[in-house]
Amino acid sequence: MGRKYHPPYFGLQCTHYESDADPWADIPEYQDFSRMFANLRKLRDPAALGPFMDADLVGSPATICRRIDRLAALGFTYFMVSSATPGTPIELRQRTMTRFAREVCPRYSRAMRTAM
Structure with missing residues (x-):
């Protein structure tokens, strides 16, 4: 993508x-x-x-989690995520963010674990 x-x-x-x-x-x-x-x-x-x-932060959920883990090990505690690259179809943007919310966020956020 x-x-x-x-x-x-x-x-x-x-x-x-x-x-x-x-x-x-x-x-x-x-x-x-x-x-x-x-x-x-x-x-x-x-x-x-x-x-x-x-x-x-591109790739499979496992790849993205590994990248976040490496950044967290360096001391990063906040991440801004966007799928708003111009030219990317809106449906693809929505699917990407939904997948991120369902498959990546729960690993890092208690609030996301209980919401899903």
């Missing part, structure tokens, strides 16, 4: 922010913007999504 819907979204961001213009190239304090947009341009290619996908 990520390899299908993320690249077009990154392409939209490149267009919106006019990343190819690179107006920060000659400003030392803004070099990070140039690097950020260069990386954003790379993410338009599904084959380049590996590191992004490794850092994201």
Whole structure:
């Protein structure tokens, strides 16, 4: 799912922010913007999504739980989850969040365990 819907979204961001213009190239304090947009341009290619996908909460519920466990071990205690990637069909977004609520959240939240 990520390899299908993320690249077009990154392409939209490149267009919106006019990343190819690179107006920060000659400003030392803004070099990070140039690097950020260069990386954003790379993410338009599904084959380049590996590191992004490794850092994201994508995959099976078991994969997502392993990722959350690793982040929690680093000290993270709150997570924001969204399936609102532009271009992703609303039905797919709803199924994704429902599955997350049913299969992942109960492992981490007493309130979710009793609600399900």
